[in-house]
Amino acid sequence: MAASDKVYELRIYHVLPGKMDALVARFRDHTEKLFLKHGMRTLAYWSALDEPVKSSTFFYILEHPSREAASANWKTFQDDPEWKSVKAKSEVNGKLVEKIDSSYWALTDFSPLPRI
Numbered sequence: 001m002a003a004s005d006k007v008y009e010l011r012i013y014h015v016l017p018g019k020m021d022a023l024v025a026r027f028r029d030h031t032e033k034l035f036l037k038h039g040m041r042t043l044a045y046w047s048a049l050d051e052p053v054k055s056s057t058f059f060y061i062l063e064h065p066s067r068e069a070a071s072a073n074w075k076t077f078q079d080d081p082e083w084k085s086v087k088a089k090s091e092v093n094g095k096l097v098e099k100i101d102s103s104y105w106a107l108t109d110f111s112p113l114p115r116i
Contacts, residue, residue, distance in 0.1 A: 005066050008043070008114075012101040013058040019096040020055055026096070027060075030086040038077040040064070043114055063114070067104060 015023055027045065035042055046059040064070035077083055090096060107113070 006107070007064050007067050007070060008105045008107070009062040009064060009070060010101075010103050010105060011060050011062065014098045014100070015056050015058055016095060016098050017056070019094075020058065022090060023058055023096045026086065026090045027058075030090075031083075034077060034080060034083050034086070035062070038073045038080070039069070040073050040077065070104070 013023065024047070032042060041063045043061040043063055048054045048057055048059075062070075064073065
């Protein structure tokens with residue numbers, strides 16, 4: 001596959017007050033493994049260092065072979081009974097995320113390839 005076919009998805013989670021630790025634990029303990037199961041490659045996760053973003057925003061970037069693959073992988077991920085169970089258990093005391101911003105990006109022709 002040509003590098004130019006790949007797309008990168010920036011996801012920004014706006015976390016509800018007091019829920020950051022639970023969200024990070026869900027990613028660490030479950031979500032990353034499920035992403036791999038569904039062909040979704042994470043380049044990195046980030047936590048902000050400064051408030052107010054530190055306690056309310058979680059960032060990560062996924063690499064997808066194409067936009068079509070991204071859509072298909074997200075569908076199978078969302079439909080996975082294991083994911084549904086993990087999500088429900090992690091939200092037994094309320095939702096963790098207020099909203100998610102997602103945008104897709106392509107590398108420029110002069111960009112170095114991600115090394116992560």
